[in-house]
Amino acid sequence: MDERENDKIYSKRVRAGKRTYFFDVKATRGNDYYIILTESRRFPQGEGFTYDKQKMFLYKEDFAKFVQSLQETIDYVKNELMPDVDFTQFDRKEAVSDDFNSELKWE
Template sequence: MEEREKEKIYSKRVRAGKRTYFFDVKSTRANDYYLTITESRRHPQGDGFTYEKHKMFIYKEDFDKFIEALRGTVDHIKNELMPDVDFSQFNQREEFDDFNSDLKWD
């Protein structure tokens, strides 16, 4: 594996229940950059867990189209399909989950 592939250029993790999303910036050999979005789902197996992963690659020429489509879709859900839902309640739960994820249980 090339040294460049081992280096983290930028990474952001979003925990969502049994799912975790990873937003990672990677580089090509030509020093171009792209985004990978990985969904990791945890499943119980025996005494432990197994992880199922799905990955998407978003390239620079598609960044604006991708963001526009995502923003438009989320806005449609929030404003047209679920206008009475207080979505800020989910942000508070996320902050609580992040706090608890740092705790070590014996």
């Protein structure tokens, strides 16, 4: 196994049509943790497909600010820009899956 893969602690995959989102927890050499958010988009190429990936790194000191700002932004879109849309129609439990059976352990 690739040495870079060894530091992957936890992964969650969300399939969304031609896009897949990955939420990966990795460890630094000093046993600190961070999250990598990846958007992977699939495009047809020849007889197969090619993938375009965009990554964002999220560090522990930014977790609370990130979650709060994301929730505020989602609430704004739902309540101010699209109040008539029933967002429950987009909820699909089967779209979320665990890539690893291990649990994240904060020590």
